[in-house]
Amino acid sequence: MSQEFMLAGETPSPELVAAWLALDELRAEQVPMWAADWLVAGYDGVALAELAGLSGRDTREVRDLLPAALVEAGVRPLSSKGAALKVAFDHIAYLHVSGRARWAWVVNQVVEVVSGAGYVEEAFGQPLAQLYGVDDEMSEPWSRSDEELAGVVRQACLDQIAGAGPSA
Incomplete structure (x- = not known):
């Protein structure tokens, strides 16, 4: 990442x-x-x-x-790698939901975060992590449509912001 x-x-x-x-x-x-x-x-x-x-x-x-x-600045050290990953994923999700980042960008950032963190288990405990692998689908003839993928990304971002996953 x-x-x-x-x-x-x-x-x-x-x-x-x-x-x-x-x-x-x-x-x-x-x-x-x-x-x-x-x-x-x-x-x-x-x-x-x-x-x-x-x-x-x-x-x-x-x-x-x-x-x-x-x-x-009022920030305590993060207690775990999972807590740091949650902050990173929350930020990415917020950028998308607020209309400042496109869905494909979100997918690419999720892949970067997961791979940069060494594919640790904590990375996959977040709602946004369900997007890992969606990059393999993008622009492929066999993939879901861009509209479907955009919907999947939006829902994952909403779930991430809602705190649907563990904060570790």
Whole structure:
């Protein structure tokens, strides 16, 4: 998984960054700019301000400061890989349901998240994980229609947002 499931120009929430950190998928060089955006949004704290002042070139320094900055932003460390996966899947589902991401993009992101997480069991415990493998169907003559696939994706996203799966 990567931060490709952010829309261009968006700043991820501190919770989403905590999920990427827990899943070892964080591009630390971008974190200082996000920290600056969080300060503007009203979060506050010494570690957060220090993080926002970094260039991002020293990714070790960024990673060292990030946990304290996340706590200052009100985000506790995620308790498990399953909890981090839920945050990532919830974000993807929200982007689709809010009309900001197409169904095919959602399917591709689910595949990326599941494979990036090493196909762990926790990844498959989420409603959105039922979309894993749908990428094999897309544009194939034997597959369901695009409208049917879009419906399946929408329902999986709604189930994900509703919390129909375990949060681990």
